[in-house]
Amino acid sequence: MPLKTWLLAIRPKTLPLAVASIVLGAASAGTVVPGILVLALLTALLLQIVSNLAxxxxxGVRGTDGAERIGPVRVLASGQVSPLQLRRAMIQVTAASLASGLALLALALGCDVSAWLGFLLLGALSVLAALGYTLGRRPYGYLGLGDAAVFVFFGLVAVLGTGWLMRPELTATGGWAALVAGLLSMAVLNINNIRDMAGDRAAGKRTLALRLGLHRARAWQGAVLALAVLAAERLMTGWGYVALAGLWPLAQGFRLVLTREGAELNRALALTARGTLILTTGLALGLAAA
Incomplete structure (x- = not known):
């Protein structure tokens, strides 16, 4: 498969969300172990790629990504890869994520059997979540549960899990950080689902945005962003105020959500992802320097 096709398949523009969650989780622990951080980032990125491929x-196989699709090109629906090629890619990247995750646990947990069991369970759930969004008989993305899953895995699991691997304790700082990362990830997914409402309706993909309807989905976007900013305020200290720079792209993205539809929301997606990365990186900088 050509490199250009692989890049379309893995969706590089979505990967900063995984990076943001891990970096913020590490900083919220109050101590950063470089080896654990690198392996946590690698594992999270691989799981995000698995999710994108799935x-x-x-x-693609359900026909949701039809010719009328207004989002980025999908490699299966556009005929650039075969179903077999994409399945093989999913298997390979899933195997790589498992290997990276096991190396992470070996480094962080040593011989702590009880901790191993807990994180192995979280790892298995993370893989199932990555695959189950659109795969299986009843993919949860088609039931309107994608937003909740994003909050849990990009927020609670990624942030609190990374923090625990750095320092085995749960803190209020970690809780606020998990809220920020989870809510902002939900905001990105909600824009994606508002943009795709027409196609999802035709394909029977009942996302939360579709269930709410356009006007309430827009209001929900505002509520999620407001809650994320309020949670972020609890973490701002010292250098952490650099995070305020992320508010401008978030606000610009929200303005587009309120006034635009369809393909014009691709710009809102990019702005919201950028604002998320800036805000969370700023918060992480402040927490690490505190």
Whole structure:
């Protein structure tokens, strides 16, 4: 498969969300172990790629990504890869994520059996969540549960899990950080689902945005962003105020959500992802320097 096609399949523009969650989780622990941080980032990125490949495959075989699609090109629906090629890619990247995750646990947990069991369970759930969004008989993305899953895995699991691997304790700082990362990830997914409402309706993909309807989905976007900013305020200290620079792209993205539809929301997606990365990186900088 050509490199250009692989890049379309893995969706590089979505990967900063995984980076943001891990970096913020590490900083919230109050101590950063470089080896654990690198392996946590690698594992999270691989799981995000698994999810993206599975989403391409699941929506492609169901016909959700049809000719009328207004979002980025999908490699299966556009005929650039075969279902077999995409399945093989999913298997390979899933195997790589498992290897990276096991190396992470070996480094962080040593011989702590009880901790191993807990994180192995979280790892298995993370893989199932990555695959189950659009795969299986009843993919949860088609039931309107994608937003909740994003909050849990990009927020609670990624942030609190990374923090625990750095320092085995749960803190209020970690809780606020998990809220920020989870809510902002939900905001990105909600824009994606508002943009795709027409196609999802035709394909029977009942996302939360579709269930709410356009006006309430827009209001929900505002509520999620407001809650994320309020949670972020609890973490701002010292250098952490650099995070305020992320508010401008978030606000610009929200303005587009309120006034635009369809393909014009691709710009809102990019702005919201950028604002998320800036805000969380700023918060992480402040926490690490505190």
């Amino acid at each position: 989403n391409d495959y699941g929506d």
